[in-house]
Amino acid sequence: MPSIRSTRTASLTLATALAALLATVPFPAGAAPLGALPAVTPRAETAALHDDAAGGKADADDPAIWRNAADPGRSLVIATAKQGGLRVYDLDAREVQSLPAPAAPGSGHAPGRFNNVDLVHGLRLSSGRADLAVTSDRGNDRLRFYRIDRDRAGGPLTDVTDPAAPPVFSASQQEIDEQRTAYGLATWTDQATGRSYALVSRRERTTLALLELVPGPGGTVGYRKVRTLDLPASFRLPNGRSWSPCAEPGELPQVEGMVVDPANGTLYAGQEDVGIWRLRADLTGKPELVDKVREYGIPATYDEATDKCVAGADPGYGGKRLTADVEGLTLVTESGGDGYLLASSQGDSTFAAYDREISDGNEYEGGFRVTAASPALDGSEECDGAAALAAPLGARYPKGLLVVQDGHDSPEDAERPSTGFKFVDLRDVLDAVGD
Template identity: 30%
Template sequence: MRFTLLIAGTLLPACFALSGCFNDEAISAENRDTSEKVVASDTQLTPWTAPELPSDLNSWVLLPAGNNVPADRVAVGTSGLWLLDATGNPITEPYSGRFSALDTRPLGSTLLSATLDEERDQTLLLGWNVEQQVFSAPSWLPATDYPVESLCFYQDPNDYLYLFLIGEEGSGQQWLVAEQQQLLTKPQLMRDLHLPVGAQYCAVNDQLHTLFINEEDVGIWAYPANPETNGERQIVDLVAPYGLLQDSAQGLAASSDGVLALNGNASLHRYHIEAEGWQAGAPLALPPLRDAERVFSRQSSASTEVLLADAADQQLYQAKVPQAALPVAAPPIVEIPAQAQTDSVPHGGDAADDPAIWVNPSDASQSRILGTDKRGGLGVYDLQGKQLQYLPVGRINNVDLRSGFTLGEQQIDLAVASNRDSNSLELFAIDPQTSKVSSLGRIPLPLSDIYGLCMAKGPQGDIYAIANDKSGRFLQYRLQAENGEVTGALVREFSTQTQPEGCVADDARQRLFIGEEGVAVWTLGTDPNQPGELSEVIRAEGPLHADVEGMAIYQAEKPYLVISSQGNDSYLVLDAEPPYQLRGVFRVGINTAAGIDGVSETDGLEVSSANFGSVFPRGMLVVQDGRKRMPQGNQNFKLVSWEQIAKALNLP
């Protein structure tokens, strides 16, 4: 049985209030009737008994095979936390306490459990040393101001271990608790979660990087588990009449290819993901269960083993559930941590956008990072990320700069930004002696909605500003000084067919690269006397995921073009010369020691090959971070060592 459920989660409250959003287009009546009348062949259940165990145990974890841990399963209840073999015999004395909810993962030579300590009303992290066979010193996460109903671990492809806390009042948290198989001395709060008010249970599928949550009387939701995602949810299934669930799910458990949901008196629903969305297999009957209330699982290569609790006879049952084949997972993209980050921009929401790097000619350690706040102005930061200035000039989007502009009798470095309030070029002077940035006014442009911008410098020293609007129209201006002011003369116009975003000029080779957001990266000559004919560099497909956003040139003996692949939160490094060979792809990940989160949804970026000192000896890449985590806050910019990028991608 197949059906697709892929409806924006934000519509659900209004849909239930209006009682009319979910109709036959969501799940056909034929599928709904069939699911209620016909189920697959009965699942073979085997009673699992452990007479010596107390009857208060409420949550179980089946440990994966082959983990060098003598325990086969873990359980908690009011009598403590128990480590058990496959027959239910304790392998050690229980850890005393009153606990509910549980998840457990092998972590190096430790078995790490997370459970709710009902005596302290906090989440307990407790390790059991496999070699010494003793419990480690306990630690607790900070208390929440809401009751926690469920918790789940998530292990990502880069060996970071996270813990989700699910609250019944629509609140939740995601914590980073371990990295590289080592428990953190101080867990880091990654983000707060906004969840359904009736959330009861959670389950995580590591292979699919997905968090599943049951919402009472509504259905089952799927959320991205990666903390750097936007948290958009998908419907897995809904309670009838909108979906195939007879009533609220009594439990969730990960399967090898998706998720399992316990529903009705005794049926197990199976779901897996396909290109069209979440698909349901025929529910499995669970005789002799009469009042199944919880389900727990572990995966093997051929099936998912489940443990079910039946409230009717207070008995546990085991079964094996067949699974569909999982698609071959793509190899993980290498992650490189940022070495520093700037202060957050003063405005919330989607505010930070584009950086520029000004290199101090006499002392590179006194260089500056300029960063646009498209809700208010321009920030100026030192190389440690501290904000030194903020110029509230309006909604500026992109910024770029060039050195050696003569203004009267003064030599300045000139920065230009696209100002969306005034559809103009916003001008700034950078004093090479003091590193101070000051406003120089603006040049109005005949654009209906100015958007992106970059600068270029010709072989004779002419400085250009190239601006675009959302229609795809590009205007190239020669900037010059007249009567103590900066003016612009239009010298060329060209266009893309759809909305562009960033652009960057390679002054050394007199090439201009422009990004057409959903299409490709193009190139043409910088010389305004050349025609505006575009040549393709790379399409927005394969490794480059739309939107195509910021771009920058790393100037060295071997020049590189760096592109923000916003659609999958990564960055591409290409040769900046034909045939523009792709050299590698990377992401900016977590720097736990420095307390710096990873980067996602990057708009603008800039790179420099200057030696900025011991941290950035071969230069730096500065990227806008669209989601500030660890902790949450307004957007900012991250600073990444080019030396680490070159090492990770084997660049010469």
């Protein structure tokens, strides 16, 4: 979120300036003004989380939706709260469980910080098959695993992380403390082999890692690294110049939002200041850019004194749909291969929908905003994580649910940093993008 990462502040400053410029100039053919996007409104919202000492440093980030096959109306939303750990909500957005992130391993070290979350269904453990919530612990550079048992006394999630699980990227505690650690996360089960994996990105780096999930003793879960891949950090523009996104010295353009299409093993990865990549989930083959952010190719220099990027003239090589950062990738998977890839355009608080079909080049299908339903139920601004599930979830969400993070919640005490999650009927989203 902008409040905890200085380069995000720089990026959003550039994005705000660009949005102001776009409002004063004609739009190219096929591009709609930002205000013309249709609006959808949430049905419910979670209680605000507060990223301060009194709030337990809880900062909403990324959700996942677990469907209760036996009773869909009693499904759950599992969401990260960074240093505040995990939150579990029912479909009325009421909290049913809160789990803390691990404490710091010692004085002077970083505490646990849960960044992204995803699900694995029916993973074979030594204690039997189980559905799992998997989260990236940025503070400790590890993955953590939670077994899901909807009716378990004490709450549906139980920590089943193998204590021997190693750091994902770091070779020592000193490296972990530098916090170039596990960041974005997406899970994937290979339909050909039945093996389950996690794809993990590295904070302030372009690296992606493929980790195979493996059962440990006593019903625990660990992982082993299969391979890594580095996305580009600089790009050759049509004018022959080389361009890299503006950042603090030493930082590279990171990935956070990721999702895998289970039907074909395709990974979509959002490189925040660049665009959306499409590549094989096994991290082989050549990545392709599906779309670029508007700021792509704009020269900018980081000013340490102001903690801002000073932008030059726009050469016109960027996209038309996404304003940096690109975040919150999720899939709406419908039968026959139909559906959408949804992306949060964080810089202008909109969402873009792309055709799920690769044969159509993941063509842009439309966009929408999540706006206030009432004075008491606001919309979503600067959305980070998002999750969609196109399946019946009881009477309230018969076509499914979209959960989006709200980077600026509006509680009664507006002076405290506050975030949360909004629950949107997926029917409204499908109507907005023309389904």
